Structure formats: C-alpha cells, structure tokens
Amino acid sequence: xxxxxxxxxxxxxLRDSLRDRRxxxxxxxxxxxxVPVLVYAVSRIGSRAYASAREEIPVVMLLGGADxxxxxxxxxxxxxxxxxxxAAGYRQLISDKKIRAAVQIPxxxxxxxxxxxxxxxxxxxxxxxxxxxxxxxxxxAFFRDVRxxxxxxxxxxxxxPASLVxxxxxxxxxxxxxxxxxxxxxxxxxxxxIIMLCFTGAVYPAxxxxxxxxxxxxxxxxxxxxxxxxxxVLGKFFTVxxxxxxxIGLSLLSMALTMALAGAGIGATVRGALPPLDxxxxxxxxxxxxxxxxxxxxxxxxxxxxxxxxKEAQTYLTPLAFVVLLPVAVGLLPGIELxxxxxxxxxxxxxxxxxxxxxxxxxxxxxALIFGSTCAYAGVALALAVRMFNREDVLFRS
Amino acid sequence: xxxxxxxxxxxxDKKRGEIRAVEDLSFRVEPxxxxxxxxxxxxxxxxALRLLATLLQPTSGTATVAGFDVVAEPxxxxxxxxxxxxxxxxxxxxxxxxxxxxxxxLNGLPDAEIAARIQRLADELDLHEFLDRRCEKFxxxxxxxxxxxxxLIHDPAVMIFDEPTLGLDVMAARSVVRFVRExxxxxxxxxxxxxxxxxxxxxxxxxxxxxxGRLLAEDTLAxxxxxxxxxxxxxxxxxxxxxxxxx
Numbered sequence: 001x002x003x004x005x006x007x008x009x010x011x012x013x014l015r016d017s018l019r020d021r022r023x024x025x026x027x028x029x030x031x032x033x034x035v036p037v038l039v040y041a042v043s044r045i046g047s048r049a050y051a052s053a054r055e056e057i058p059v060v061m062l063l064g065g066a067d068x069x070x071x072x073x074x075x076x077x078x079x080x081x082x083x084x085x086x087a088a089g090y091r092q093l094i095s096d097k098k099i100r101a102a103v104q105i106p107x108x109x110x111x112x113x114x115x116x117x118x119x120x121x122x123x124x125x126x127x128x129x130x131x132x133x134x135x136x137x138x139x140x141a142f143f144r145d146v147r148x149x150x151x152x153x154x155x156x157x158x159x160x161p162a163s164l165v166x167x168x169x170x171x172x173x174x175x176x177x178x179x180x181x182x183x184x185x186x187x188x189x190x191x192x193x194i195i196m197l198c199f200t201g202a203v204y205p206a207x208x209x210x211x212x213x214x215x216x217x218x219x220x221x222x223x224x225x226x227x228x229x230x231x232x233v234l235g236k237f238f239t240v241x242x243x244x245x246x247x248i249g250l251s252l253l254s255m256a257l258t259m260a261l262a263g264a265g266i267g268a269t270v271r272g273a274l275p276p277l278d279x280x281x282x283x284x285x286x287x288x289x290x291x292x293x294x295x296x297x298x299x300x301x302x303x304x305x306x307x308x309x310x311k312e313a314q315t316y317l318t319p320l321a322f323v324v325l326l327p328v329a330v331g332l333l334p335g336i337e338l339x340x341x342x343x344x345x346x347x348x349x350x351x352x353x354x355x356x357x358x359x360x361x362x363x364x365x366x367x368a369l370i371f372g373s374t375c376a377y378a379g380v381a382l383a384l385a386v387r388m389f390n391r392e393d394v395l396f397r398s
Numbered sequence: 399x400x401x402x403x404x405x406x407x408x409x410x411d412k413k414r415g416e417i418r419a420v421e422d423l424s425f426r427v428e429p430x431x432x433x434x435x436x437x438x439x440x441x442x443x444x445x446a447l448r449l450l451a452t453l454l455q456p457t458s459g460t461a462t463v464a465g466f467d468v469v470a471e472p473x474x475x476x477x478x479x480x481x482x483x484x485x486x487x488x489x490x491x492x493x494x495x496x497x498x499x500x501x502x503x504l505n506g507l508p509d510a511e512i513a514a515r516i517q518r519l520a521d522e523l524d525l526h527e528f529l530d531r532r533c534e535k536f537x538x539x540x541x542x543x544x545x546x547x548x549x550l551i552h553d554p555a556v557m558i559f560d561e562p563t564l565g566l567d568v569m570a571a572r573s574v575v576r577f578v579r580e581x582x583x584x585x586x587x588x589x590x591x592x593x594x595x596x597x598x599x600x601x602x603x604x605x606x607x608x609x610x611g612r613l614l615a616e617d618t619l620a621x622x623x624x625x626x627x628x629x630x631x632x633x634x635x636x637x638x639x640x641x642x643x644x645x
Contacts, residue, residue, distance in 0.1 A: 008503045012492070019491040019532075217487030221548070223453050224486065225504035226477035392454050393409075 009235025201247025434602030480549030490534030
C-alpha cells in the first residue's frame with residue numbers, strides 16, 4: 001500500500017467527480033436543499049390544509065329527533081356546523097365526503113335528558129378523514145355542553161353547587177428542555193434522513209468510478225499504470241466516502257440553518273415542523289454515522305464494480321436502497337427498543353441509537369457495541385472491495 | 399525486450415466451459431524492432447497483450463518485459479510499458495494536460511519533471527492547441543494524440559499497441575503509424591496487434607500469425623512470402639490461418 005499513490009488517485013477522482021453535474025447533485029445540491037425544502041413544504045402545505053379544514057363549517061345530517069325539539073333547535077342554531085335534514089343513503093354521503101358526519105338523536109332524548117336517563121347519541125363519521133374528524137369534535141363538544149347544562153340544572157334543583165362534579169382540575173407541566181422534546185418528536189426522522197442521504201451521496205460516485213469507468217474504457221487505462229490495485233481501490237473508496245460524508249455534513253448544516261432561521265422567527269410555520277434538536281445529540285449522530293458511511297461506500301463500490309455498465313450498476317443498487325431503508329423504517333416504529341441483539345443489526349442499530357441520543361438518552365454500552373460492530377462490518381466490506389478489484393473476471397467482464 | 403515463454407490463458411465461461419484464449423505462446427521481440435501480432439477478431443491478440451501488460455495473469459507460462467517477469471514483478475513491468483489500445487480511453491472531464499500529468503504521477507515522476515515532459519510531448523505531437531481543453535470535446539485525432547502522450551509520459555522501454563487504429567479516420571491512423579515508427583527509431587521494443595494486413599506490411603519487422611490462441615507462424619514478411627508463395631499479406635494470412643480464420 002502506497003499513501004502517495006492513494007492520494008494521487010483520490011485527488012484525480014475527486015476533481016473528476018466535482019466536474020460531474022450528477023455527482024454534484026447527489027453530493028451537494030440535494031443534501032443542502034432536502035431539509036429546508038422538505039420542512040418548509042411539509043409545514044406550509046400541512047398548515048394550509050389544516051387551516052382550510054378548520055375554517056370549513058361542517059355539514060352534518062340530523063337523523064331522528066322528531067320528539068326532541070329543544071335539542072334539534074339548539075343543533076340547528078349552533079354556528080359550529082350546518083345541519084341538514086335526513087336523506088336516504090346518508091352512509092354513502094359520508095363516505096363520498098358530501099356530508100362530514102351524521103348525528104342520530106335517540107327517541108325521547110329531550111325527555112330522557114331531564115330524567116337523567118337519555119339513550120346514547122350516535123355520531124356516524126368517516127374515520128381518519130380530517131374534516132369528518134373536525135365535525136365529530138364539534139358535535140361532541142355540543143353534546144358535552146348539553147350534558148353539562150343538564151347536570152348543572154339537576155344539581156341546582158337539588159340545591160347543590162355546580163362545582164360538585166369537578167372538585168379539582170388536572171394541569172400538565174413540561175419539564176423537558178425544548179431540545180429533548182424535539183428529539184423525541186422527530187428523533188426517528190433525523191437518522192432516517194441522514195442514512196438516506198449518506199446512501200444516496202455514495203451511490204452515484206460509486207457507479208461512476210467503477211462501472212462507469214469500465215463502460216467508458218478508462219478503467220483499463222488506469223490499470224496499465226504501475227500503481228497497485230489496492231491503492232487504486234482505496235483512492236476510489238475515499239472519493240466515494242468523501243461524497244457520502246459531504247452529503248451528511250451538508251444536510252446537517254442545512255438542518256442547523258433551517259432551525260436557526262425558524263428560531264429567529266423567519267418562517268414561523270417551520271417551528272412546529274422542525275423543533276430544536278440537542279446539538280450534542282446531533283454530534284453523536286454524526287459520529288455514529290461515520291462507520292456506516294464507510295460501510296455504504298465500500299459495499300456500493302464492490303457491487304457497482306461487478307456491473308459492466310452504469311445502467312447495470314443502477315439495476316443492482318436500486319433494490320439495495322430498499323434493503324437499506326427497511327431497517328431504518330423499522331427503527332421508526334413505536335415500541336422497538338434498542339437491545340444487545342438489535343445493536344448488532346446494521347443500520348437498524350444506528351436508527352435506534354440515534355433516536356435515543358437525540359432524546360438525550362446515552363446508553364454507552366450499546367453505543368460502543370454499535371460503533372464497534374459497524375466498524376467491523378465496514379472493514380469486511382472494504383476488504384471485499386479490494387478483493388473484487390483483484391479479480392480479472394470482475395474487471396474485464398464482457 | 400519482450401520474451402514470452404509458453405504463455406497460456408484460460409477463462410471459465412458458464413455456458414461454454416473452459417476457453418483457451420491463449421495457448422503456449424512463445425516469441426521474442428528485441429529493442430528497436432516492431433513485432434506484429436496478426437489475427438482475426440477473437441484470435442487471442444488482446445488477451446496476449448493484456449498478459450504482457452500484466453492486466454491479466456497467465457494460467458501457465460510466463461514472460462519477461464524489459465527484463466521483469468510479468469508474474470513476479472507486475473508493477474515493475476507496467477512501469478516500463480506504454481499500453482495503447484482502443485479500450486484504453488481518456489477521462490472526459492479532465493483536460494489533456496491533467497490526464498497526462500495524472501499518469502506521470504502514477505508513474506512516480508516529480509511535478510517539475512512532468513511539466514517538462516508534457517511541454518516536450520506537446521511540441522512533438524502538436525498538442526498545444528487543445529492541451530488545456532477537456533478530453534470529452536476532442537475529435538478522434540486529438541484523443542489519439544493525447545493517448546499517445548499519456549503512454550509516453552514515463553518514457554517506457556516497451557510499447558504495446560492493441561489495434562490502435564481501429565475506428566480512426568485515415569489521417570488519425572497515419573499519425574499513429576508514424577508514431578509507431580518513431581518508437582522503433584528511438585530504440586523501443588514494440589509489439590503491435592492488428593487485423594489490418596496493410597499495417598503489418600508497412601510496419602512490422604517480424605510477424606506472428608495467431609489463430610485460436612496459438613501462434614501458427616512467425617517470420618519476416620519476406621520469410622512468410624517465401625514460405626507460402628504468396629505476395630499479398632491477406633493471401634499469406636489465409637494460407638496460414640485457413641479460411642475459417644477470416645470467415
């Protein structure tokens with residue numbers, strides 16, 4: 001192994017890559033833009049959609065209630081929703097979003113209310129549909145008022161105070177700092193984003209420096225030089241790693257800038273979408289992602305080298321993206337906790353430990369196990385890349 | 399000098415089984431001489447030259463190139479070889495100067511020496527006009543000149559040419575042929591593979607006819623003419639390799 005030769009190959013590959021628009025896109029442009037664009041788009045579109053749904057006065061169909069004129073009159077007078085009379089096929093109308101909900105007043109409701117023995121009111125709705133959900137909330141709030149008034153009237157009739165039904169109040173108080181609250185809220189998403197960018201940052205250069213070179217005929221030119229193949233593969237590997245780390249670094253930088261702008265009040269809607277994160281937690285994520293970047297770079301280089309063209313390499317690497325994202329997605333599921341067995345599962349372990357670190361939880365034994373095991377996997381992947389680079393059937397596949 | 403001794407290379411193919419691309423190939427090329435390796439497509443020329451350039455390892459047999467063994471000292475062999483083939487392309491996103499300098503560095507030359515050699519090569523090959531332009535925009539002729547400069551930057555004792563005129567227009571092909579002659583004039587050992595008969599007649603001091611991975615005949619042009627009783631190189635080749643070789 002010759003450091004000078006590795007540096008020569010690395011320097012050339014880096015210069016070559018930086019002149020390639022597609023590499024620049026995956027290495028610099030996407031990581032810089034993805035966080036702010038994603039956050040601003042989600043927060044703006046989300047807040048607009050929510051506000052528009054909130055502003056709408058839901059149309060609610062009244063079912064029954066012929067013998068409960070008081071309740072029906074109060075429902076019709078309520079500004080919270082617009083009551084329409086009963087029509088056939090109301091279930092379908094709700095499913096078709098023509099009306100948001102329907103409320104069924106049981107027979108003898110007014111009479112039963114006075115006696116404290118009214119039968120239940122049934123609300124028919126479209127579960128999971130935002131506007132139907134708002135309608136349900138408004139109807140429930142209406143009937144809560146009706147119930148409270150009935151209870152208060154009943155207590156007053158017996159000479160008892162209204163506070164008898166609520167002798168005390170319960171209040172919540174948050175003690176966690178905003179960074180930890182933010183870590184808990186989006187702690188799973190940050191590693192997801194970083195692992196994804198770490199992977200995509202390495203994909204294009206890995207293809208370009210191996211299958212791309214074979215396709216263009218420059219691989220054979222390079223192999224004619226007296227430089228050892230291990231030096232060539234390491235020079236290429238460091239270029240792919242640089243691209244991957246650059247993608248991570250820039251995405252973190254852009255995340256920090258987005259948070260700073262949101263903190264400064266620029267783009268107020270963003271604040272809810274990107275709460276502040278613990279800088280120590282972010283530094284921990286960065287440290288833990290380093291061996292994963294090595295693993296990705298070596299693995300991608302090895303797989304892409306087996307292809308004889310860029311197109312073939314893309315065919316191999318596209319399914320790998322799903323293989324990578326699957327453990328990350330599993331890590332996002334609620335109830336999946338880090339343990340010594342999961343700490344050995346590559347990528348999933350990173351996803352879980354990063355979520356913990358961003359929430360302010362530092363399990364040093366797991367952190368050491370994950371860092372060590374990922375370094376070992378990365379070492380094996382790198383050794384495999386060097387081995388493949390020495391195989392004639394891989395280099396001269398036709 | 400190049401000396402191949404019973405060079406053999408076999409490949410394994412899933413469908414076709416074991417393929418003997420080069421079989422028991424032995425020949426010798428002295429400095430200041432051009433050895434022409436003549437054969438049809440798939441005859442084993444490229445494999446033979448890749449073995450000499452240490453891009454491939456022989457299955458059996460060996461060769462010495464510029465005094466170094468291709469199996470035991472591959473890096474030293476490559477340091478003394480300039481390899482030019484249709485499959486050795488240029489980096490499109492680098493300029494001609496950057497490309498040549500890169501190979502100078504890979505060959506261990508100091509920067510000052512590289513700069514001086516690039517200047518000299520640019521003078522000799524008339525590269526000045528496009529020396530600082532990216533190779534992706536080059537014409538075929540410009541690419542070929544840059545490739546030649548790339549092979550010469552470390553001043554190798556041995557030059558290996560694998561069908562260097564394939565796909566070139568007449569002018570570019572002529573400049574390559576002129577360059578090969580200059581290599582001989584400078585005392586370099588040259589091996590030149592082609593399936594173009596006229597190039598062999600023009601250039602080569604010794605001709606080896608290869609078919610099915612085996613060297614079927616080796617002689618000077620005059621010797622081959624005398625042996626076959628034919629004057630035309632194409633007829634000589636057909637006589638030796640058989641009609642199947644050119645079919």
